[in-house]
Amino acid sequence: MDEMLAKKLRILADAAKYDASCSSSGAPKRTAGKGELGSTTGAGICHAYTPDGRCISLLKILLTNYCLFDCAYCVNRRSSNVQRAKFSVEEVVTLTVEFYKRNYIEGLFLSSGIIKSPDHTMELLTRVAKSLRRDHGFRGYIHLKSIPEASPWLIEEAGLYADRLSINVELPTEASLERLAPEKDGAVIQNAIAQIGERIAEAKSEKRRFSPAGQSTQVIVGADATTDEALIRKSALLYGSYNLKRVYYSAFSPIPDGSTILPLTAPPLQREHRLYQGDWLLRYYAFTPDDVADATEDGMLSLDIDPKLAWALKHRARFPVDVNAADREMLLRVPGLGARAVDKIIRARRHTRLRLDDVARLTSALKRARPFLIAADYHPAGGLTDRLDLRARLADPPKQLSLF
Amino acid sequence: MAGAHRSAPPSPAEGTGFGRGALEAVDLSPGADLEGFRAAARRLAGRGIPPERVLWSIGEASGLFGAPPPAPSEEAPLSLPRGVGEMVARVVLHRDPERYALLYDLIWRIQRGERRLLEISSDPLVHRLERMRKAIARDLHKMHAFLRFRRVEGDGPERFVAWFEPDHHILGAAAPFFVDRFRGLDWTILTPEASARWDGDVLAFGPPGRREDAPAQDGFEAGWRDYYESTFNPARTNLAAMRAEMPKKYWRNMPETAAIPGLVRQAAARTGAMIERTPQMPVKRNPARAVAAMADQAPDSLEALNALIRRSEPLVPGATQAVLGEGPLGASIAFVGEQPGDQEDRQGRPFVGPAGQLLSRAMAEAGIARGEAYLTNAVKHFKFEERGKRRIHQKPTAGEVSHYRWWLDRELDFVAPKLVVALGATAVLALTGKQIPITRARGPADFEKPYAGFITVHPSYLLRLPDEAKAEAYAAFVADLRRVHDLGRSLAA
Numbered sequence: 001m002d003e004m005l006a007k008k009l010r011i012l013a014d015a016a017k018y019d020a021s022c023s024s025s026g027a028p029k030r031t032a033g034k035g036e037l038g039s040t041t042g043a044g045i046c047h048a049y050t051p052d053g054r055c056i057s058l059l060k061i062l063l064t065n066y067c068l069f070d071c072a073y074c075v076n077r078r079s080s081n082v083q084r085a086k087f088s089v090e091e092v093v094t095l096t097v098e099f100y101k102r103n104y105i106e107g108l109f110l111s112s113g114i115i116k117s118p119d120h121t122m123e124l125l126t127r128v129a130k131s132l133r134r135d136h137g138f139r140g141y142i143h144l145k146s147i148p149e150a151s152p153w154l155i156e157e158a159g160l161y162a163d164r165l166s167i168n169v170e171l172p173t174e175a176s177l178e179r180l181a182p183e184k185d186g187a188v189i190q191n192a193i194a195q196i197g198e199r200i201a202e203a204k205s206e207k208r209r210f211s212p213a214g215q216s217t218q219v220i221v222g223a224d225a226t227t228d229e230a231l232i233r234k235s236a237l238l239y240g241s242y243n244l245k246r247v248y249y250s251a252f253s254p255i256p257d258g259s260t261i262l263p264l265t266a267p268p269l270q271r272e273h274r275l276y277q278g279d280w281l282l283r284y285y286a287f288t289p290d291d292v293a294d295a296t297e298d299g300m301l302s303l304d305i306d307p308k309l310a311w312a313l314k315h316r317a318r319f320p321v322d323v324n325a326a327d328r329e330m331l332l333r334v335p336g337l338g339a340r341a342v343d344k345i346i347r348a349r350r351h352t353r354l355r356l357d358d359v360a361r362l363t364s365a366l367k368r369a370r371p372f373l374i375a376a377d378y379h380p381a382g383g384l385t386d387r388l389d390l391r392a393r394l395a396d397p398p399k400q401l402s403l404f
Numbered sequence: 405m406a407g408a409h410r411s412a413p414p415s416p417a418e419g420t421g422f423g424r425g426a427l428e429a430v431d432l433s434p435g436a437d438l439e440g441f442r443a444a445a446r447r448l449a450g451r452g453i454p455p456e457r458v459l460w461s462i463g464e465a466s467g468l469f470g471a472p473p474p475a476p477s478e479e480a481p482l483s484l485p486r487g488v489g490e491m492v493a494r495v496v497l498h499r500d501p502e503r504y505a506l507l508y509d510l511i512w513r514i515q516r517g518e519r520r521l522l523e524i525s526s527d528p529l530v531h532r533l534e535r536m537r538k539a540i541a542r543d544l545h546k547m548h549a550f551l552r553f554r555r556v557e558g559d560g561p562e563r564f565v566a567w568f569e570p571d572h573h574i575l576g577a578a579a580p581f582f583v584d585r586f587r588g589l590d591w592t593i594l595t596p597e598a599s600a601r602w603d604g605d606v607l608a609f610g611p612p613g614r615r616e617d618a619p620a621q622d623g624f625e626a627g628w629r630d631y632y633e634s635t636f637n638p639a640r641t642n643l644a645a646m647r648a649e650m651p652k653k654y655w656r657n658m659p660e661t662a663a664i665p666g667l668v669r670q671a672a673a674r675t676g677a678m679i680e681r682t683p684q685m686p687v688k689r690n691p692a693r694a695v696a697a698m699a700d701q702a703p704d705s706l707e708a709l710n711a712l713i714r715r716s717e718p719l720v721p722g723a724t725q726a727v728l729g730e731g732p733l734g735a736s737i738a739f740v741g742e743q744p745g746d747q748e749d750r751q752g753r754p755f756v757g758p759a760g761q762l763l764s765r766a767m768a769e770a771g772i773a774r775g776e777a778y779l780t781n782a783v784k785h786f787k788f789e790e791r792g793k794r795r796i797h798q799k800p801t802a803g804e805v806s807h808y809r810w811w812l813d814r815e816l817d818f819v820a821p822k823l824v825v826a827l828g829a830t831a832v833l834a835l836t837g838k839q840i841p842i843t844r845a846r847g848p849a850d851f852e853k854p855y856a857g858f859i860t861v862h863p864s865y866l867l868r869l870p871d872e873a874k875a876e877a878y879a880a881f882v883a884d885l886r887r888v889h890d891l892g893r894s895l896a897a
Contacts, residue, residue: 001627009627013634031584035604039585045549046649048660050636051667053645060635068695078691081684098624099631101564101589102553116694117701130717137588151702156807157717183695202803253639254678264679267639344525351520358526 001098009095011085015065015076016111019168019218020250022046024057024106024141026213027163031139038100038107038140040163045106058109058143059099063087063124067113071170071181072262073223075255076113082257086115092128097136107141107163108132114147122150122158129161143213148184148192155192159199159210164245167193168218172234176224180261193217197242214245221275222252222268227299229292232278236289239282249275274301281307284339285332304395309335312372313391322374323354335394336369368394429459432504435597436497436573437462441504445511446479455512460504484514487522494537497573506533543571547578550654553591554622564591567618568657575600576609583607594618625659632660638671639678706733706818709811713784719807720787720800725752729780729815736896737888738778738821738855739763740812742830742862746795749786754779759864763827766863766878770885772892778819782834783808805834816855822895824855825888828862846884848891856895860884 024044031039046055064086065076075082096108110128114121125144132138144162146155159165167189171177174186196215203210217238219231235247251267258264278301281287285308295301295310302310312319312335321330323345331342341363348354348362356378360366371380371390428448432440448458492507500506509529514521524530553564564586570578575593579600582591592601594613601608655661703709710728718726720743727744730753739755747757755763764774782805788795800808812834816824826832826849832840835851842861851857861884866877 001624006627006630010630010634013631017635017637032587035588037586037588039581041581045545047549048632048658049646049650050632051643051646051664051671052637052640053642053649054637054640055649056632056635059631061631068691068698078695095627099628101562101586102555102622102624102628103551103566103585104628114698117698119701140585149699152810153716153719153807156719160717160719199803202806206801206803208801208803251640253637254675256678257684258678258681266675266679269640269642348524348526351524352526354526361526361528361531 005091005095008085008087008091009061011083012061012063012065012087015082015113016060016062016109018075018250018253018255019060019109019111019145020054020248021109021143021166021216021218021246022055022057022060023216023246024143024163026245027141028212032137033139036137036139037097038138040106040139040141044141047104047106056104057106058141059096059105059107060109061087061092061095061111063092063110063112063121063128064115065113066115069114069181069183071184072259073170073180073220073252073255075257077259079259080255080257089124089127089131093131093136096132096140097138100138100140105140107138107143109143109145111145112147114149118147118149119151119154122147122154126154126158126161129158133161141213146192146196148189152195155196156199156210159196159203162211164213164215165196165211166216166218167196169193169234169238170218170220171224172219172226172231173224176226180223193238193242193244197244201243214243216246216248217244218248218250220252221249221272223262227296228271228275228278228301229296229299231275232282232292233289235279236282247279249279270303271301274303274307277301278307286329287311305391306335308333309368309394319372320374320380321372323359324349324374324376334369334372336365336367336372337363338365426457427459428453428457429461430504431461431463434462436576438493438496441492441496441507443479444504445508446482448508449482449511449515450479455505455509458505458508460501460508462501482511482515484511485519485522488514491522491533491537494540495533497540497577498536499572500536503536506536540572540574540577544574544578544581546654547574548581550650550658551582551593552658554619554625556619561590564589565594565618566591567594567613567615569596573597579607579609622659629660629663633663633667636667638667638674641668641671641675643668703814706815709814709818713811718785718787720783720785720798720804722749722788722795722798723785724749726784727752727754727781727786728784729778729819730754731778731780731819732776733819734821735776735778735819736822737772737776737825737892738780738816738819738823739825739827740831740835741779741781741827742864743781743783743800744786745797745864746786746788749788749795754781758867759862762863762866762878766882766885769882771889772885778821780812780815782812782831784811800830802833802839805830806837809834809837816853821855823858823888823892824851824853825858825860826851827860828865831862832859847887856891858884858888858891860888 025042027040029040029042044057046057048056050056065082066084066086067076067078070077070079092110099105100107110125112121112125129142129144132142142162143164143166144158146158146165146167148167169189171180177184177186193215196211199210200214219234221231238244238247249272251269251272253267254264278292281292282289291311292307294314295307301307312333321334323331328342328346331337331345332339344362345354348358353376356375359373359375363369430444495503495507506529510521510533521527522530525534547568547570551566551568553566556563556565575595575598579593582593583602586602588604590603592599594617596612599610599613601610703712713726713728727748741755744754745757745759748754754760767774783800787798787800789798824835826835829839829842832842832845835857842859845859847859849857849859861881866874866881869877
């Protein structure tokens with residue numbers, strides 16, 4: 001690989017890394033035909049992990065980090081002094097194909113700074129995807145970041161080649177957008193997300209190909225004053241009304257050459273983690289946004305206990321739950337019991353009465369679950385759920401979560 | 405020696421006093437001997453030999469190369485509930501020497517009445533087998549994820565070779581993934597137990613490989629390491645999370661991991677520097693004009709719009725080229741059809757096929773000069789399906805029509821007609837966004853647009869009618885066009 005291309009790759013990978021989305025999931029299963037390259041597996045594969053614990057699944061790069069926008073939180077804003085570079089369409093195609101052949105990646109996640117115009121930028125992104133599919137018989141995963149300001153037909157075209165399209169909400173409120181991202185317009189973003197959502201639903205019903213893995217988005221956590229409750233409600237709206245597949249939460253992270261209007265501090269990683277847990281409660285645990293809000297204090301999720309435990313501690317009267325009798329929905333509310341453990345409990349108890357030892361084989365978090373459940377040979381004696389020190393006993397011991 | 409299984413006859417010498425009979429010795433091939441186990445399990449269960457009387461051992465002879473050969477067995481198959489076969493096929497891949505004993509225990513208990521045993525994940529045996537199965541799934545997953553190919557240097561066709569050390573006997577089970585993914589490549593995977601080669605057509609298993617048999621380097625590895633380093637965010641360093649997913653044992657076969665110590669060493673300093681650094685003033689001038697110009701991206705003329713449509717990919721399957729509208733800017737009447745047909749697609753002009761010729765005739769009879777009207781289609785590309793040598797017209801779906809609406813709207817903005825005639829249901833859908841039956845809506849219509857609207861049938865409808873109905877329908881069509889003509893004249897006045 002020549003040095004010029006390597007240099008561009010370093011700049012444009014660095015410029016893309018603040019997008020938390022990494023997944024290569026949700027595409028319909030495909031395999032390579034004769035002479036073709038690439039497949040998709042459904043769940044996607046993480047091909048490596050970097051020392052930040054994040055996975056590398058896709059080649060995540062920008063086409064260029066030149067940008068006309070000036071979003072304060074972004075390393076690529078036009079007023080930043082970072083080094084700039086621009087790939088040609090062919091260069092991105094080559095990198096993707098050669099990395100893919102060596103089994104480094106599942107495919108490509110391509111985004112870009114806005115150059116010349118949103119339409120021009122979107123056309124370039126689409127050309128990369130089209131060339132991969134048409135000229136190289138590439139059947140791997142392609143995720144394109146859509147430019148919300150681009151004309152609708154360009155988004156339509158992108159959806160023909162991409163497995164997933166995404167548009168980042170970034171800032172959850174109009175006021176924050178106005179302050180931190182002056183060129184962005186909340187209504188335009190929302191409309192573009194709605195447009196993609198409509199197209200996906202329509203294509204599915206007409207059995208046409210359009211962004212089959214759905215769409216996802218990202219919100220930045222900690223760059224403005226939005227509470228966890230507001231973020232979770234926003235996500236519930238995006239999942240419910242806009243049919244998004246994933247909302248990514250990205251702890252606002254210090255960037256090289258930071259902006260004057262955003263103080264740079266350590267990223268709130270634990271807060272990000274709790275938001276993901278709250279998000280999972282919405283998607284897999286039949287919690288309503290009100291339930292998750294109920295687990296917060298002044299709109300914020302506790303950092304030392306997970307949101308499900310926080311909810312249970314506030315609703316002690318609904319526990320303990322009998323693992324041999326309770327319905328699925330109530331079992332899902334038991335701290336320490338994951339959705340898979342619950343399914344195993346329900347399957348096993350058709351044939352046997354579960355004792356505490358049995359439950360211990362079905363979950364790895366019995367310590368947390370124990371005060372909240374009843375088994376054939378076990379009842380939390382003396383009303384363990386009434387103990388005042390229960391929270392302290394179950395909270396995570398304070399630990400170093402980042403370098404500071 | 406495919407599917408080697410030798411069951412020693414029960415001999416008194418082996419009777420060690422356990423239970424009621426002598427020990428039954430079963431010797432299986434090294435690696436994952438699924439066939440050998442299956443045959444032995446059938447024989448043992450058929451003879452009612454309980455697990456505690458079976459002694460499982462694994463022989464020396466190797467010949468399987470990790471790929472289970474199909475070996476027919478004379479014994480009657482066991483009837484087992486769904487899921488058991490799958491569990492067995494996975495757990496035999498485990499390197500635990502106890503695997504066959506555990507699996508036979510499972511089969512025995514199921515045969516003796518515990519038919520639903522696999523559903524009881526809390527049972528200690530099931531729990532243990534599930535963990536073994538999970539270990540296999542993880543090993544397979546990690547092999548799919550962490551294996552790295554290197555290109556064999558030299559001229560000639562590309563060849564790729566990888567060296568990998570799985571924990572379990574999974575090469576045979578892992579290989580199909582690589583076939584599905586790299587079908588067009590020539591590749592070899594070497595492991596300490598066996599090797600697999602795909603030449604683009606056939607998958608073959610062979611003897612064990614050595615690390616030295618794989619190329620020592622690859623031209624893209626430096627670039628890959630650069631990418632790995634650049635995508636790491638030092639402010640989020642979390643080594644435990646990395647190691648949980650990518651344990652150290654894999655590192656030696658992954659070129660990018662050489663960067664880890666350096667990245668970790670510098671992370672704190674790099675993050676500190678980002679936080680300490682006082683924000684800098686931008687050195688570049690503010691590109692105010694470029695920023696202002698950015699929003700001005702919509703095509704500013706019909707020509708520019710047409711260039712864009714011509715350049716765009718068809719949003720329907722088929723189509724050799726885009727067929728653009730035709731006629732003078734400022735025409736007082738515009739006709740909108742459904743989509744180009746076979747002839748239009750070949751010639752690149754609208755309404756030149758049989759339906760177009762019929763339209764021209766009717767227009768002439770109604771007094772409308774074709775050259776003075778603007779003619780276009782709701783969908784700009786011919787959607788068809790190839791059947792033999794014929795290209796069969798396909799009706800565009802509502803979704804496809806709406807893809808093209810943006811263009812049609814801009815196009816009519818530039819032409820700025822006084823009256824727009826929708827020919828058929830697709831045109832109505834494109835102009836109004838609604839499905840409206842033509843028979844009911846025929847005549848003047850309100851499209852809620854700056855121009856007046858008129859709805860009539862598409863001329864191709866006339867072509868499809870039986871002969872006896874044609875004349876009447878054609879007369880009605882011409883009558884519609886006369887009204888259009890009059891309306892157009894009064895609107896233009």
